[in-house]
Amino acid sequence: MTTTGTTVSATAPNADPAGPAAPRGVVWLVAEREIISRLRSKAFLVSTGILLLAVLASVLVGGIVSGIDHSTKVAVVGSAASVVDKAEGLKGVEAADTSAAEKLVREKKVDAAVVPDESAATKVKVIALDSTPSDVMQALSVYPEVQLLKPAGQNPLLIYFVALGFGIVFFMSAMTFGQTIAQSVVEEKQTRVVEILLSTISARALMTGKVLGNSIMAFAQIAVMALLTTGGLLATGQKLLLANLGSSVVWFVVFFAIGFIMIAALYAATAALVSRQEDVGSATAPVMMLVLLPYILVIIFNNNPAVLAVMSYVPFSAPVGMPMRLFLGSAAWWEPLLSLVVLLATTAVVIALGSRIYSNSLLRTGAKVKLSDALKG
Amino acid sequence: MLEVNEISRSFSGTRVLDDVSFAVRPGRMTGFVGANGAGKTTTMRIILGVLSADSGAVTLDGARLGESDRRRFGYMPEERGLYPKMKVAEQITYLARLHGLAPNAARRNTAELLERLGLTERAGDPVERLSLGNQQRAQIAAALVHDPEVLILDEPFSGLDPLAVETVQAVLKEYAGRGVPVLFSSHQLDIVERICDDLVIISAGSIRAAGEREALREAHSEPRFEILLDGDAGWIRDEPGVTVLDFDGGYALFDTDTDGAQRVLQHALARGPVASFAPHRPTLAQIFKEVIR
Numbered sequence: 107m108t109t110t111g112t113t114v115s116a117t118a119p120n121a122d123p124a125g126p127a128a129p130r131g132v133v134w135l136v137a138e139r140e141i142i143s144r145l146r147s148k149a150f151l152v153s154t155g156i157l158l159l160a161v162l163a164s165v166l167v168g169g170i171v172s173g174i175d176h177s178t179k180v181a182v183v184g185s186a187a188s189v190v191d192k193a194e195g196l197k198g199v200e201a202a203d204t205s206a207a208e209k210l211v212r213e214k215k216v217d218a219a220v221v222p223d224e225s226a227a228t229k230v231k232v233i234a235l236d237s238t239p240s241d242v243m244q245a246l247s248v249y250p251e252v253q254l255l256k257p258a259g260q261n262p263l264l265i266y267f268v269a270l271g272f273g274i275v276f277f278m279s280a281m282t283f284g285q286t287i288a289q290s291v292v293e294e295k296q297t298r299v300v301e302i303l304l305s306t307i308s309a310r311a312l313m314t315g316k317v318l319g320n321s322i323m324a325f326a327q328i329a330v331m332a333l334l335t336t337g338g339l340l341a342t343g344q345k346l347l348l349a350n351l352g353s354s355v356v357w358f359v360v361f362f363a364i365g366f367i368m369i370a371a372l373y374a375a376t377a378a379l380v381s382r383q384e385d386v387g388s389a390t391a392p393v394m395m396l397v398l399l400p401y402i403l404v405i406i407f408n409n410n411p412a413v414l415a416v417m418s419y420v421p422f423s424a425p426v427g428m429p430m431r432l433f434l435g436s437a438a439w440w441e442p443l444l445s446l447v448v449l450l451a452t453t454a455v456v457i458a459l460g461s462r463i464y465s466n467s468l469l470r471t472g473a474k475v476k477l478s479d480a481l482k483g
Numbered sequence: 484m485l486e487v488n489e490i491s492r493s494f495s496g497t498r499v500l501d502d503v504s505f506a507v508r509p510g511r512m513t514g515f516v517g518a519n520g521a522g523k524t525t526t527m528r529i530i531l532g533v534l535s536a537d538s539g540a541v542t543l544d545g546a547r548l549g550e551s552d553r554r555r556f557g558y559m560p561e562e563r564g565l566y567p568k569m570k571v572a573e574q575i576t577y578l579a580r581l582h583g584l585a586p587n588a589a590r591r592n593t594a595e596l597l598e599r600l601g602l603t604e605r606a607g608d609p610v611e612r613l614s615l616g617n618q619q620r621a622q623i624a625a626a627l628v629h630d631p632e633v634l635i636l637d638e639p640f641s642g643l644d645p646l647a648v649e650t651v652q653a654v655l656k657e658y659a660g661r662g663v664p665v666l667f668s669s670h671q672l673d674i675v676e677r678i679c680d681d682l683v684i685i686s687a688g689s690i691r692a693a694g695e696r697e698a699l700r701e702a703h704s705e706p707r708f709e710i711l712l713d714g715d716a717g718w719i720r721d722e723p724g725v726t727v728l729d730f731d732g733g734y735a736l737f738d739t740d741t742d743g744a745q746r747v748l749q750h751a752l753a754r755g756p757v758a759s760f761a762p763h764r765p766t767l768a769q770i771f772k773e774v775i776r
Contacts, residue, residue, distance in 0.1 A: 135580050143569075298564025302625060305531040305558040306581045308550060469533065471562075 132307045136315020137322065140290065144323050153282065154327060161331050162338060169342025178241050181207035181219035186230045190220050193245040204233075211235055218242045262409065268351065268433055269408035272358055272426050275331065277401040279362070280369045281394065283324040287316055287370050288377035288390045291464075295381050300468050309465030317370040317457075324366050332359060351433065357442050358429035361449065365425035368453040369397060375460035378467040379475045389474065400426045411436055419445050421452035484508050485633055485664045490529055490539035498688060499525050503539070505683045505693045507633075507664040512655065514679030514696075515668040516771060522688045523668040524561050527637050530666075531558050543633065554582050557631030561638050561668075563622050567611035571602060574610060575624050582629035589628070596624045599654060619643055623651055627658070634658055636667040640674055652678055676767040686775035696767075703770045704762065708744050709736045711758040712751055722747055736763060 144150050182190050182198040183206075190198040199216055201207035207219035211233055218239040223231035232242060294300040303312055332355055339348040372393045380389045400423035407413035408430060417427030418437065424445050431437040463480040485507040492500040500522045507513045517523050528534035530541050532553045541548050565574055572593050579589035597603050600620040605613055610621060619642050626636060634655070640648050656678070659665045666683075669675045675682070682699055684692040692699055710716065712733040719735045720727045724743045729736035739747065744762075751757050765773070 131583075132581055135577070139577060293566070297567055298560065298562040299566055301528075301533060301560040301562060301564065302558065302578065303581070304533045305556065305560070306554055306578070469528075 132311050133315040133318060136307070136312055137319035140316055140319025141323060143290075144286065144320070150286075157278070157327070158330060158334060161334050165335055165338030165344075166342060168347075169338070169344055178218075178239075178245070179216045180242055181210040181216045183207050183219070183221045185222045186220040189228075189230050189246065195245045196242065208233060220246070264347070264350075265408055265434065266405075268354075269404045269430055272429055273401040273404040275328065275358075276362060276365070276426050277397055279324050279328060280366055280397045283320045283366070284369050284373040284390070284393065284397065285386075287320045288373045288386050289383065290316060290320075291374050291377040292380060292383055292386050295378065295468060295471065296383065298471075304468060309468055310461045313371070313374050313461050313464045316374055317367060321363070321367050321370055324370075325363055328359060328362055354429040354433040357432055358425065361425035361428055361442075361446065364446070364449050364453055365421070368421065368449070368456045369393065371453075371457045371460035372396070375463040375467075375480075378464045379477065379480060381471045381474075385474060396422045399423065404430060419448060421449045424449050484544060485530070485666070486542045486545075487526065487530065488540050488542065490526065490536045490541070492525060492529065492534070492537050500529070500536075501688045503685070503688070503690055505690055507666045508681065509664045510659055510662045511664065511680040512659045512678055513664070513666045513681040513683060514675035515666055515683045515685065516670075516672060516675055516767070517668075517685035518775065521685045521775075523685060524637055526685070527558075527560075527635050527666070527668065530635055531556060555629070555632045557626040557629065557634045557636075559622055559626040559636040559639055563619065565610045565618070565621060565625065568609050570607055570609055571613070571621050571624075572597060572606035575621065575628050578625050579628040584629050592628050592630065593624070596628055600624055600650065615642055616644055616647055620647065620651075623654070627654065631658075632663060634663055634665040634667075636665070638669055639667050640669055640671055648674065672767045672771060682767070684771060684774050691774040692770070699770060700764045700767075703765050703773060705738060705765075706740055706744075707736065707738050707763040708747070708761065709734070709763045710747065710751060710760045712754070713756045713758060714754060716751075718750075718754075719747060722750070733758070 177195050177197040179197050179199055180190060181201040183201050183204055187198050187200065190196050198220075199210065201210055201219065204219075204221045207216075207221055210216045211219050212235065214235070217234070219233040220230050220242075221233060222229065228246075230246075232239065232246070234242070294303065300312075335355075336348065339345070339351075373390055376390045376393055377386055380386060400417060403413065403417055403423060404426045407417075411434075414427055414431050414434075414436070417423040418431050418441065420427070428437065428442050428445050432442060459481070463477070466482075467475045467480045487503055487505050490500055490503045491498065503522070503526055515523055515526075525534065529536045532548065532550065543552060546552075569577070575593040575596070576586075576589045579592055580586065584592065594603075594606075597606050600623060602617060602620055602624065605617060610618060613621060623639065626634065636655070639651060639655070643651060652674075655665055655667070659680075667675075667679075676696070679696055681694065682692065682696050683690060694702075707728070710719070712735075714733060716730060716733050716735040719725060719737060720730070722739075722743070725737050725739040725747060727735055727737045737747070748757070748760055751760070
């Protein structure tokens, strides 16, 4: 703790032997208070409820849309049924004979009819009303096998939605919980309760407790959202998408946990510079830009490998960039680990600087504290 | 004994504390007085470790203070503040836990203290719904809940009604009675005069006087006496070696040496009954004005 300077750094001979253990308990007490006051806040409960409902709804809607039967109905007669069954996207409707099948076509109950025709090379004939039914013809066609030298990977629309998902979840969580920390820091400063707190525990313990408490809440919210998404995808039978997302979601959660701690420390430090709730917005605006930027970039550049590669290593965008690259399959196995090390190192530096700014600013009320003054102490 | 040793502190080039030293003895109420901006709050913040000193040290029983020692201090800052939306009892219990009390002890102490301060009925209310006086009591509870070994109170009586002043005064006296060093600052010199055992007077960042209250009064006493007679006291003006400062019917305030005083008393008794005769001790306010000059 920097504010106590020389007097505290000298260890008292009669120091409490339980001293070193005590701060951890204190950090937890602060974190616990943060969590309890969040859980008691109606605004928090309502916004969390809405967020979870939105996640659930998007998964379910996705399931319903993909579950809709897109197959084309065709009338089949006799042995033609086996040909139709093998074709993808066609659904056979049994008809007694060719004339019955023709009747179904005329009545527009089916798009076309497939009837046996011994004279044809394919042994079947397609009957349609007034034009060649291209979808039916395509389904019945036989193509030679194709080998792609450079597979396209994921479906571009899916890529967009996954990018949007990672981006929006990180942005929303970091911003809501970041703002919450900022407000709680200023509340303590504005109501002056901070002086009692600082006479009891160190500024570092206070900040750590706040960051920890809010990180736990943010992390729990993300974990519940991840569970809902997984559960929802399984329940609606979208196993394919789940398999695609799999490891990138796990990495997202890991990167989020550390990235959020860094963002939280920044919010706490910048908020400590001001003394009134009205000034929180302007004080924390630079941090908000850091959170907003990766969100915008990932939406615009989700298909640009160069931009994504840079994003996946810049600590502020790595929680979005790296999972995105893992989803696209464009990152080697060691890349998320390297990026994680970069993120951890940056987080450590940010926490050190942040707690310095925080402890040097807490007792300076009135005008906004200059960043340079806060760093100097 | 809590000792402040040669503390100095500057804020952006301006020296606000200059070589400040004094002691707060266990079991005694030490009053800390000074004009606004004299350095009382800065000194208290340094004692609590909320602020650091540029030089000098604070010791308790001869040992430099560490963070864990300060957790056993009780502090009431001049800038009052509690969490406005947190319930009174919950908040006091939380602060007790931060000071290192076990959950049960924290709850028990909170309940006892709220009872003593007459806040039991408001225990479940958020602090913001209490009257200012009650918020003040809650603040005092926050400073006392962990049975502190040292008490530092910045203006504990400001904003209290006379009844609350009595209550708080009694509670503080009780702590001092247990052997706790109690340091409190106040603008209300009459309260300080009434309840303190020792006095520290600070002006413009340096200590002007410190010591036992009575010794200080003694030291600042002029050879001055007051007398109250049944009859008129006008004749005292004609006594040799006596300067009358104030005179009203049977009352007279006068400067003279000890022999002169005895002579006046003998003459007065010869003239008639004497209701009272005493050396005149300056009030704290007078001493204060004199030492900070």
